[in-house]
Amino acid sequence: MIARTILVLASLAMAAPALAEPLIIEKQGSFFVGGRTVKSDTLSTLPAYAASGTITVDQMYVRYQVPVDPKKLPVTLIHGCCLTGKTWETTPDGRMGWDEYFVRKGHPTYVIDQVSRGRSAADPSVINSVKLGKTPLDKTPPIFAAGQEAAWAIFRFGSEYPKVHPGMLFPLEAQEEFWKQMVVDWAATLPTPNPTVPALSELAKKLDGTILISHSQSGIYPFQTAALDTKGIAGIISIEPGGCPAPTGDLKPYMNMPIMVLFGDYVDDAPRWAPRLKLCREFAEAMKKAGGKTELLVLPEIGIKGNSHMLMQDRNSLQIADLLIAWIEKNVAKK
């Protein structure tokens, strides 16, 4: 275990100087997948903008960068609650995000904004309909913003605000920049599975093979995507998922797929997270018994301590990326 950690640290040290070199991109850009049109009479309550008309919603914004002559599979980075694709970009304290690091390591990288979040449109028509008295007040969609004090414990910076877990690797000196990443979350206004899930399926098919890397609220999405259709999904990395598939449920969709479920530190002391880790352990056990290729990795159990829930932004974020890149190299079939 410790040997593995040292190996990872050594590879990180070797990689470090290359990060200062210019980045060479074969192709970059952005597009949408999914989407459906909606007709409404309450798009607006302002005279300057028509109340009636058609809008498109449920599309998923995707931004991508492809390195020159990529030898590795594309990765798709899927953010969690109350956040956007910004999660994977420059860290709050100004270090390189996974969006660029995976490209530098040879993986075409696709960063999404969940449906109804960030650059993926939400639908305001019910809110306006309530305002105009056409819809009852209690039907106002349950949009929300996560308060920083409550989010503190959810992100496991400490057991409660403003306590800090000993050895915490999240760059809390830059927390102001982190809180700016949080946006209004419309997920509770959407059906289950979240329309992000079929959009991920469409993206996976379009890419003809991608590793879906999800986080927290979106942790379950790759599994739900595989349950729709396994086509295009080369593997799943679920980071600190809000839930894993039920161990007693239908495991077939995940059977021929390399899966990694990853957790950071301090989980056992977190009432929100300990039961989720337990369920994921049961899922991984059930998969193992059934002959699947699912690995559950809790970082402190291999000697990597101090990781928060936002481990892609923690001080050792590139060490963890290296660990995942090595896992992909070893476990996920090439194209």
Added chain:
Amino acid sequence: MIARTILVLASLAMAAPALAEPLIIEKQGSFFVGGRTVKSDTLSTLPAYAASGTITVDQMYVRYQVPVDPKKLPVTLIHGCCLTGKTWETTPDGRMGWDEYFVRKGHPTYVIDQVSRGRSAADPSVINSVKLGKTPLDKTPPIFAAGQEAAWAIFRFGSEYPKVHPGMLFPLEAQEEFWKQMVVDWAATLPTPNPTVPALSELAKKLDGTILISHSQSGIYPFQTAALDTKGIAGIISIEPGGCPAPTGDLKPYMNMPIMVLFGDYVDDAPRWAPRLKLCREFAEAMKKAGGKTELLVLPEIGIKGNSHMLMQDRNSLQIADLLIAWIEKNVAKK
């Protein structure tokens, strides 16, 4: 005039092969400027997320790319109504956006999401307060989505939906992808000037010299930014602005600054745009009389015909970018 057009077309033809070459980036990333904390008891109406707490709003998301050893000034690309920074990325029909093209032409390029839009957080607390009966119904914030039928004329694809102006250069065959770019607009819920304006001022100072390139709803923002403080603003390019500064107002902030106001085609026949162009002409005249360096350019007047309101996505979008790059080269002082 025609000679100038031919020159531009010729330079475009020469540049075209280079666009297929890999892009070399010295540095890329994202960050926020601005922002203030808000305490609220109505952040959420869901049991899973606390109602009380602190959020940060009014920050502006910025994504940037810097070419190797840049010899040219940074440009800041500011989108318009109901859109996000996606405006400047890959066009609906899959061509290179200005975000990458300006980088290839040597300009460090900063793309923002307006405050309360896209990846820049909005504040849902008043909506939730109304839902909980703590705030009267008529205080529901006037958020809106622009319907596609009404937007058709605003974007000047034609005089009315679904008529098409003859010679239209917007790639209407890809209009579905374009409509997906539109998001909920919270601008009418914000004070004047929009908090994006002080955030742009902070960004300009941080960059120590940038050309603010705005569009439509944000057309006036660079002027409002200069009225706050001219520091860091090397020049202004206002594309099809919703408004220009009043010609009878205080022109001092704009006096020592190269300014270009740009309009596309079909403006005279557009009831929404003709008066705006007229006001901008009056502003440019007043600036000229006062000795300022303000140019108003209406593309058909130099022989470039067929441009919609979304000219950064029209078929000749790179030709127009070349025209602006040449204007910057000639008119804006180097660092």
